[in-house]
Amino acid sequence: MTTKNRQILLVSRPTGEPTPDNFRMIESELSRPGKGQMLLRSIYLSLDPYMRGRMNAGKSYAPPVEIGQVMEGRAVAEVVESNAPGYQQGDVVFAPMGWQEFAVSDGQGVRKLDPAPRPLSYALGILGMPGMTAYTGLLNIGQPKPGETLVVAAASGAVGSVVGQIGHLKGCRVIGIAGGPDKCLFVKDELGFECLDHREPNLASRLEAACPKGIDIYFENVSGAVFDAVLPLLNNFARIPVCGLIAHYNATELPPGPDRVPLVMHQILVKRLTFRGFIVWDFASQMPQFLAEMSAWLREGRLKYKEDITDGLENAPRELIGLLRGENFGKKIIRVGEEVH
């Protein structure tokens, strides 16, 4: 067995869009697991928009990655050696591995996975954090009712594609928004709901035409121009689960004025809107129900799911930069090592 570990460190903080220079890959000696510890081998590393926030200094809902530390990331991994109670060699786990091939873990944040549902990478997507984000945010905050109109941006992405499909299952009229004709075609043909291309001109008027009865739920995961097009179309008592703001993640300053905060507050008041931010762990207790219901929908073929897999840990920086530009097509995964058999 190898005695080396490859790791990707954060070596500087980006200003605006990250660059490859913000990362460095190093090779280090593999640590051995001590008492109560285990050695994990990464198989699939998940790349997600929240990682951009961790690259900034300053307070967010989680502390930043420090300079010189291994980049944060969640992965499907295999237990290769275990002194940890409850885990044995060959177990497949979900673990906060970071951007590296191996990690020594005391079990914190680790969760054993049922190895049956394949591919194992689904545990990072539709059966993992993005899927549960979509499920809990839409059902708890969006509260979809049959006949309502639901708008979701990044509609071909890991969260948006699940939001749209669950909304559809709940009887909503769903309008997705995505970037480019390929993604829109995928949403319409594979996911089965409407889709508008935000790269084409006149998004606001096309969205208005697509929502003749207004918008009851806007699942916010991009902000920016999509939010601006949605705001005037919101119906009384509309719900806006605020899940992500990818359009702003690379921003270094606020956009020019006027200051539209009074306008948004006025809309909240006169239309009695609910804006509610959340992260998936706010609904951690709903995980068993989420896994049961989503697995059933997948088995029955009622949910479709697309992955965008790139081989090789060394490509993670480039692929994260692309993800923040919307260049991925489906849930972005880095295959770090071979699947277990």
Next chain:
Amino acid sequence: MTTKNRQILLVSRPTGEPTPDNFRMIESELSRPGKGQMLLRSIYLSLDPYMRGRMNAGKSYAPPVEIGQVMEGRAVAEVVESNAPGYQQGDVVFAPMGWQEFAVSDGQGVRKLDPAPRPLSYALGILGMPGMTAYTGLLNIGQPKPGETLVVAAASGAVGSVVGQIGHLKGCRVIGIAGGPDKCLFVKDELGFECLDHREPNLASRLEAACPKGIDIYFENVSGAVFDAVLPLLNNFARIPVCGLIAHYNATELPPGPDRVPLVMHQILVKRLTFRGFIVWDFASQMPQFLAEMSAWLREGRLKYKEDITDGLENAPRELIGLLRGENFGKKIIRVGEEVH
């Protein structure tokens, strides 16, 4: 009995702050009630910030007052003549009278009042729409819990004074914000919670010092500088019932940039805030519970309430303009006619 009616019409729409020229008082012939109708005599007319919105053209949660129409307003009135089923001479009612001494009504929007709780004007304040606004918004959306910090602006006003006192009864630490030393003294000495004067410098740093454990509930009824001071102090999972935005009601354009909408959305996301707009009638079904609980608190002396009463319908325009400037001290009422005995 008189055969004349005095009425105040909206004769032009204000740009920014209303002026006396936007109104005109006229004397007209008194109409007689037809079949199924009754004649009402106004006793107390309520002046409220929402009236500024009705003076604008354009869509809000209620249609505007048309040019040449009697200004909209709610009043405590006496039935002086009745052909309406269920009403008889001498009944005391709550009615959408408008700004006039007499009105013919078919009963729409009219509600019989228990004449026992005196003064009758309380039905326009603590036992009426402002009180119910405070009660329903705070309890349903704010969801106060013992030990939490509640901030309420316009803390000596009709809504704010009730919000603060109910928050106090529910075990919250309450920080009121009001304009001027007299109002702040009243809040501290009479209402029994802390108060900061927003006319003094450095509101943001004084508010921060007054809220060492952050802010869990911000009852929004002013916006503007108070909102700006509150935003950075909000705790995770803070609730913001959005009830009014008086600081913007006279605004003719948005403030200069930058556009802080992305900043507010970022706060909503990372702190998992809930902003929810409401108007009192969204909780109409809670009126019996509201009346029972508030009446009991008043009887037991656990709630204090201050009115600011001006005699004479002719003074309503001037007093509404003053109300929008924060010149009233307590719930603003116009005494249009004598109380019943």
